[in-house]
Amino acid sequence: MEGAAIRQQAEYNVARAFHQVGLETFAVKYYENALRISEEFEGGGLGKRDLKFEAAHNLNLIFQLSGNTQAAREIAEKFLVL
Numbered sequence: 001m002e003g004a005a006i007r008q009q010a011e012y013n014v015a016r017a018f019h020q021v022g023l024e025t026f027a028v029k030y031y032e033n034a035l036r037i038s039e040e041f042e043g044g045g046l047g048k049r050d051l052k053f054e055a056a057h058n059l060n061l062i063f064q065l066s067g068n069t070q071a072a073r074e075i076a077e078k079f080l081v082l
Helices: 002-020 024-040 052-066 069-080
Strands: none
Touching: 002 024, 002 052, 024 052, 052 069
């Protein structure tokens, strides 16, 4: 599980780097990878180190700003609603 947390952190960091320089198209892939890792270890997986909410929030933001409200809604409903 430690390895999964490190992989997720790496995916998230690459996504943030692309996102910060305005390459949102590339960032989406890496945010989605971070979310996929979180889903693989759902229910006791990554614990406090899980970046699921951060990745989902940023992915939702990219979709909203690009006008893809359906994808933004799907991300919000799946990952951001408690």
